[in-house]
Amino acid sequence: MWTLDDVSASLEKRWGCPILVDRVFDDHFDRLVFSARRERGDDTPIVVKADLNAPQTANERHAMRAFAAHGIPVPQLLDCFDDITVMTLEVGEELSGTSPDAHWRAVAAAVREIHDKVPADGFEPFWPTMRHDVAREIDNEISRRMLPDRVRPILIDIVESGLPDEPRRTVIHGDNATYHWLLRHGHVGAVIDLANAGVGDPVVDLAVLTEWNRDRLPVVLDGYGADSAFRSYVERTHTAHRVTRQLGTLWWLESHGVDATPTAQDLIRTAESA
Numbered sequence: 427m428w429t430l431d432d433v434s435a436s437l438e439k440r441w442g443c444p445i446l447v448d449r450v451f452d453d454h455f456d457r458l459v460f461s462a463r464r465e466r467g468d469d470t471p472i473v474v475k476a477d478l479n480a481p482q483t484a485n486e487r488h489a490m491r492a493f494a495a496h497g498i499p500v501p502q503l504l505d506c507f508d509d510i511t512v513m514t515l516e517v518g519e520e521l522s523g524t525s526p527d528a529h530w531r532a533v534a535a536a537v538r539e540i541h542d543k544v545p546a547d548g549f550e551p552f553w554p555t556m557r558h559d560v561a562r563e564i565d566n567e568i569s570r571r572m573l574p575d576r577v578r579p580i581l582i583d584i585v586e587s588g589l590p591d592e593p594r595r596t597v598i599h600g601d602n603a604t605y606h607w608l609l610r611h612g613h614v615g616a617v618i619d620l621a622n623a624g625v626g627d628p629v630v631d632l633a634v635l636t637e638w639n640r641d642r643l644p645v646v647l648d649g650y651g652a653d654s655a656f657r658s659y660v661e662r663t664h665t666a667h668r669v670t671r672q673l674g675t676l677w678w679l680e681s682h683g684v685d686a687t688p689t690a691q692d693l694i695r696t697a698e699s700a
Contacts, residue, residue, distance in 0.1 A: 428458040428476040433510060437474065440507065443467060454682055461515050471515035473501065478509055482621045487511060488548050489620035492597075496543040498536065499616045516616035518608030523639045525609075530642050531649030533607045536614045537635065538650045541596040541628045552600055552626030560585045563673045572676055572690040577697035581669055584700055588666025593627040594659070600624050602631040604639070629660055633667035669696060 430453070434445045444465040452459040456478035463469045477483045490513070493500045501513035519525075521533050561582055567573040573581075599606070600622030608615045632650070636643045643664070647657055672689050679686035 427456060428478065428509070430458065430460065433458060433460075433474060433476045434462070436508070436510060437462075437512070440505070472504060473513050473515045475511045475513075476509055477511075477621075480509065483509060483511060485550070485623065486619075486621040489623035492544050492548065493540065493617070493620065493623075496539075496545075498540055498544065499614060500620065501616060501618060516608055516618060518610045518615040521604040521607040521609060523604075523642075525604075527642075527645045528612060529609050530645045532609065532612065532614050533604075533635070534632075534646040534649030535651070536607075536617065537599070537602065537631050540599060540617075541631070544597040546595075546597055546625045549597055549623060549625050552598060552622070552624035552630065560670065560673065563677075567673070567676055567690070570680070572680075572686060573693060577694055580697040580700050581673075581693065584669050584696070585666045588663050589670075590627075590659075590663060593663075594629070595625055596628045598624065598626045598628060598631045599634075600626065600630070602634040603637070604635060627663070627667065629663045630667050630671070632660060633664050634671055637668055637671060665696065669693065 430447060430450065434447060437445045441464065445462050446465050448461040448463065448471065450458075450460045451473075458476040459473065461471055461473050463471050475483075475486075487503065487506055490500050490503055494502075501516050503511070503513050505512040519529075521529055561578075564573060564578050564581055568575055568578065599617065599620065601619060606619050607617055632643070632646060636646055643660075647660065652660065672693050675689050676686050676693075679689060
């Protein structure tokens with residue numbers, strides 16, 4: 427397990443100057459993320475990620491290089507060694523439920539660029555398919571008293587009937603939440619946190635983007651440039667992808683000590699309205 431002192435000391439030894447830590451974003455289990463700057467010389471703000479999950483670290487580095495090579499605005503990689511990745515700190519206005527439609531269209535257009543332009547070379551299949559694991563995941567949440575028994579057959583049916591046997595495949599962000607998109611003057615400035623990027627159904631990204639803002643889906647599809655065939659595909663699969671996302675999110679929230687009740691309640695509402 428990394429400590430802030432360990433990572434700072436490694437950077438100071440490598441760079442030959444003191445490191446001033448500004449803000450810790452994540453310090454949990456095998457992952458540490460913080461912003462910092464050099465005390466001398468170039469004092470450009472940086473983000474430092476120390477992650478003991480080697481495949482995830484390698485995947486994020488590959489994704490950042492691949493996205494950048496195809497014109498997707500991402501943080502610049504500054505240094506990579508051992509389990510530590512250093513990149514530029516990107517600033518901007520996070521996309522949110524109160525953002526204007528124009529911002530949602532701009533982000534949706536950038537998501538389409540990812541799906542259309544980034545080649546699949548070097549990316550693994552996106553892991554949380556959940557189709558065969560959904561019953562086990564629901565049972566886990568029932569045992570933790572996050573979900574009631576009555577929603578089990580309904581959620582299973584939503585996933586099994588909603589996920590296609592032959593899904594579309596593109597490179598996707600994989601954790602395409604609104605807070606991973608930063609806008610500057612109404613334009614996309616950067617997309618961040620690419621550790622979950624992989625080859626998967628593009629609807630995953632759209633379902634995650636609109637997870638808590640479902641009324642924005644029509645605007646997102648407009649910005650994405652979706653044709654009638656893709657709109658029909660989204661309509662058939664969107665809810666199933668959102669359910670699988672939220673089942674995975676429940677575990678993450680609970681393991682990080684974050685209140686998972688809103689996500690559980692949303693799953694219950696989805697089941698009750700099916």
